[in-house]
Amino acid sequence: MSTSFEHTIIRLWRAQRTESPPSSVDQAILAAARRQGGRGRPRWYAVAASVATIGLAVGLGWRLNERYAGPAAPPGHGPVAEQTATEFGAPPPTVAPIAPSPAAAGDRPVAAGPPPEARVPTAGRPAAPRAESSRAAAPDAAPFAPSVATARLPAPAAAAAADELRARQPKSAALPAAVESKEWAGFDDEAAPAPLGQALPTEASGEPLPPAAATEASSSARVRSRLDAGADLPADPDAWVARIRALLASGETDAARALLERGRRAHPDWPVPEDLRALLE
């Protein structure tokens, strides 16, 4: 419909009419656009923010659940303990039938439970720490806690296990210095190792047993097993006598006497020094 006349008119109109809004109006409009544009966010921004918030909440909930709900689970029954016990061929958790106290491991308070890291989900954790956790959380996992396991076994089985242990351990094997000195310092008849097949008091009583104490008790049981087998006795009779004399000097006569008797059984041909013969009377 456009004619050349119309085109000419329009061209002239545009050439002559160059009015434009004042710069103040330009600035006001552009500022309004910035303000409004700043308040509004792209839709993906809202979606991403929602997803991040939900993820954070779920993560916090998961961590809190692990921290506060996990330790209440009985040792040996947690998912990690069961899984690791299965992985390493351990028998399923059992209640110690020979323990003097009927308290089961699951009755232990939180303090006696495994350390928190033992409850971290299995995924993402290396195998070695899992094995440690398994030992701490499931003392019945025999392959990894022989002394404790044998202490909970029935008497015949415990005796067999002790024999096996004796066979595995050389009689002259020296204990770590710290453990050895500790055992010797506190050795007396009252503190003598409980017979095999009997649970250690701290474990059987069901009283709170911190993880460190549990480890210490396991270590103590292991040492006492060796003592009972005579493996702790020095191969050199002079060193053996020196220890007896040290016990006597510290006033631990009964302990010195017990050690002397066991030393004589280990070395029947060795003559007892005169100053120690009084102990045998």
Added chain:
Amino acid sequence: MNTDDSDEALMLAYRGGSQPAFAELYRRYRGPLYRYCLRWLKNAARAEEVFQDAWLRVITARERYQVEASFKTYLFQITHRLLIDRHRRERPETSIDDHDQVHVLPDLSAESSESWLLRTEQIERLGTLVEQLPLPQREAFLLRAEGDFGPEEIARITGVPRETAKSRLRYAFARLREGLRP
């Protein structure tokens, strides 16, 4: 954001938060839209108000913007409604259609050349003649001259049938021609 992007792409980009996209849109239409308001209202202050209102409508309604028509049509349609509202408030007794007078079209067939339009005095008269056009014809002319709209789009913007928009354009050009005749 690219300056070659279509108006619609720029508007969608601004809806997504792009400030440069809006700046480019504004750069493209600030002049034509302002002159449309200015020649429609014949008053600079009022034209600035309507001009600002129109852009603010675009800004605040950006979340609801859908590509159903060209952005230019959308922009001028918003402005047209603001102009009509203002016109009704200021002159409640009149309607824009009251200005839609029917005139006998001048016989344009006798004109063989528009060379006479190039004369300076005729060019200067053009602005005055446009302002003297009846409002519907003036608006149709302004939409054609400033927005480069055809009858179809003018009809859409002003909310009238296409033939009405086409008729308004014809009358507008006829009157301008008549007024510019030496």
